Amino acid sequence: MALLACAFLPLFVTNLVDESGTPLSTGTATTAGHRPVAPPAVSDLASLPKATTFDVINEAPPDLQPSQAPTGHVVHPNRTIPVFSAPGKDAIAALPPTQITSDTWVPVIVEEPGWVQVLLPVRPNGATGWLSTQDDSLEHATSPYLITVERSSFQLSLHHGSRLIGRWTVGVGKPNAETPPGRTFVLASLIDPTQQFSPVILPLGTHSTSLETFGGGPGTTGIHGWPTPNVFGKPSSDGCIRVPADALRLLSTEVPLGTPVLIN
Numbered sequence: 001m002a003l004l005a006c007a008f009l010p011l012f013v014t015n016l017v018d019e020s021g022t023p024l025s026t027g028t029a030t031t032a033g034h035r036p037v038a039p040p041a042v043s044d045l046a047s048l049p050k051a052t053t054f055d056v057i058n059e060a061p062p063d064l065q066p067s068q069a070p071t072g073h074v075v076h077p078n079r080t081i082p083v084f085s086a087p088g089k090d091a092i093a094a095l096p097p098t099q100i101t102s103d104t105w106v107p108v109i110v111e112e113p114g115w116v117q118v119l120l121p122v123r124p125n126g127a128t129g130w131l132s133t134q135d136d137s138l139e140h141a142t143s144p145y146l147i148t149v150e151r152s153s154f155q156l157s158l159h160h161g162s163r164l165i166g167r168w169t170v171g172v173g174k175p176n177a178e179t180p181p182g183r184t185f186v187l188a189s190l191i192d193p194t195q196q197f198s199p200v201i202l203p204l205g206t207h208s209t210s211l212e213t214f215g216g217g218p219g220t221t222g223i224h225g226w227p228t229p230n231v232f233g234k235p236s237s238d239g240c241i242r243v244p245a246d247a248l249r250l251l252s253t254e255v256p257l258g259t260p261v262l263i264n
Helices: 245-254
Strands: 025-027 073-077 081-084 091-095 106-112 115-119 128-132 138-142 145-150 155-160 163-169 182-185 201-207 220-224 235-237 260-263
Touching: 073 115, 091 128, 106 182, 115 182, 155 245, 163 245, 220 245
Parallel strands: 145 260
Antiparallel strands: 025 138, 073 106, 073 138, 081 091, 081 128, 106 115, 115 128, 145 155, 155 163, 182 201, 182 260, 201 220
16 A cells, blocks of 8 residues: 555554654754844635645645755644745645644754745645744754665665664555655654554655545555565555565654655
8 A cells, every 4th residue: 555545544643752742852943144034924824725645735835955855853833834935925825733643743944044944745745835933833853863765776774863773675666656756754653443554654745646546545655564575675565665564663663753754
């Protein structure tokens, strides 16, 4: 299974974070330099489209450096907040504090005084948006982890800073349903009691480029296990990344939400 229809089913969150429920280290982002551009007033936040895995935001600016690893700076909205097309420009969406049933944590890819640009979990893939840091609506944290996926060699690697934690042979999308390339992030963690192929599923902030829906879901691509090893080392899925049990166990217990994923 590559595209996660299970988001429509009863879900139970598996902890991807520390005992406090947040990524590994938290703090307040600081900026220096000129006076930041003030965010425009948003009169009707509820009327904006939601920035979730179920939504499409065609006005979102594209990711201009999809092969570059982010710094690990991640942010969590404490409440639903507006997403802007650029600092001081129009609001294009509303980012809620939860995604599926996990807290929303999105990776920062650009920082400017008073603003951060983040990856969004919406269609089209590579969508980004700008969030204001000029109030108390964002919680800031750092994930030291990075997940990389080399589709041509069927390898998934987990890095902690400059240190390689593990590397596994995995299954990726078939030619007619490829695993989408670019940079994305761990969006959520869930258990779907109606399936038997994986004890934990890790939806990512990206979607299938060949299937608009899958099994009633929005076509979200994810990382999950598989009960038999014959799927590893080959293009065997409908877009998801199928990993061995020891890889899934480590990813689902040590890696915080919002951690960047680079798919090459």
